[in-house]
Amino acid sequence: MATHRTPGLPQQSAPWRWAIAGVLLGGVIATTVFAPARWLAAALNQASGQQFQLVSAQGSIWGGSSQLVLSGGQGSVNAVALPGQVSWRIRPVWAGLTIQITAECCTAQPLQLRAMAVGWKGVRLVLQDGQSQWPASLLAGLGTPWNTVQAQGQLSATTQDFAVELGPTGLRQTGRLQLDALNISSRLSTLSPMGSYRFTLVGGPSPSLELTTLEGSLQLSGQGQWVGQHLRFSGVASAAPERVEALSNLLNILGRRDGARSIITVG
Secondary structure: OOOOOOOOOOOOOHHHHHHHHHHHHHHHHHHHHOOEHHHHHHHHHHHOOOOEEEEEEEEEOOEEEEEEEEEOOOOOOOEEEOOOOEEEEEEEEOOEEEEEEEEOOOOOOOEEEEEEEEOOOEEEEEEOOEEEEEEHHHHHHHOOOHHHHOOEEEEEEEEEEEEEEEEOOEEEEEEEEEEEEEEEEOOOOOOOOOEEEEEEEEOOOOOEEEEEEEEEOEEEEEEEEEEOOEEEEEEEEEEOHHHHHHHHHHHHHHOEEEOOEEEEEEO
8 A cells, every 4th residue: 555645744764864964064064174183294295296295294385384394205315304383264255265484584464365266277376475484495405407506595485466376278477476596605616705696587488598697706597488398598607717616516517518517407
């Protein structure tokens, strides 16, 4: 005999369905809100090919601290830790996130970023104009040739309308990034400091890179341009006549030796 349900009365299973849905939704929200900082560390490690690592991360993905380590990537034996702690604060906003990063050693004011979705598969990172100071020794963690050069000095980074967009077609840069390498020395030379230099990155359809010497016995110059995702750079390194001997080892590393200078070619 068929079972008849009185019209207007809800099925007995409906409350259970709503209860299960509520539990699942609550679990998703709780997992998102209280997600540990180590999840963020794992994501950054994977996204950067292990070149940027958050070690001993504490807190949550929304607010925490860690030590930042730079390495040459998977299999690299080179790793350099940034002095002090790096902390972050992430907040959701319309169509994206605001990110605040503070490095004890290097940021007088926190770095302010905004991440926004672009289409279905892209993301745009916008860095608020600002300035920060970083130890040049940090570069040694990125592997060749920096681990050989072992640069010492100060890196001063200044940004203006700088943004990076990641999408299905690759990476696109806009704005301007200026990096001043000040009072640079190297274990390959007895001359200290060798000089101060400026790298200028200008974004656009074909981002360009320019290297100039601010002052010093080691003279560096060059220009480059991104073709697709590859940098093509041509430059020259030369030494003052009275400093050739003191800078000879470094000139051999920087490029193809041509008398008192080296020809630098990338890409």
